[in-house]
Amino acid sequence: MARKMIWIESERFWGWGCSDCAWVFILAGQPKANTLEEMLQDYEDQRDNEFKAHVCAKHPKANKT
Numbered sequence: 001m002a003r004k005m006i007w008i009e010s011e012r013f014w015g016w017g018c019s020d021c022a023w024v025f026i027l028a029g030q031p032k033a034n035t036l037e038e039m040l041q042d043y044e045d046q047r048d049n050e051f052k053a054h055v056c057a058k059h060p061k062a063n064k065t
């Protein structure tokens with residue numbers, strides 16, 4: 001099964017995460033963009049790159065709750 005990027009909404013976090021592990025995307029620093037369009041593009045680029053780069057084994061899902 002291939003991992004997927006999924007939208008997560010919970011009390012503590014909302015944003016993009018991985019369907020297979022506990023990885024979530026957190027924007028690092030301020031986007032260096034002048035327009036909203038550039039900002040969105042920057043956000044999507046960072047998000048996609050980090051999603052591709054993360055290793056599921058390093059972000060194990062917490063099984064307790």
Ligand SMILES: [Zn+2]
Nearest residue numbers: 018021023056
């Ligand atoms: Zn993952």
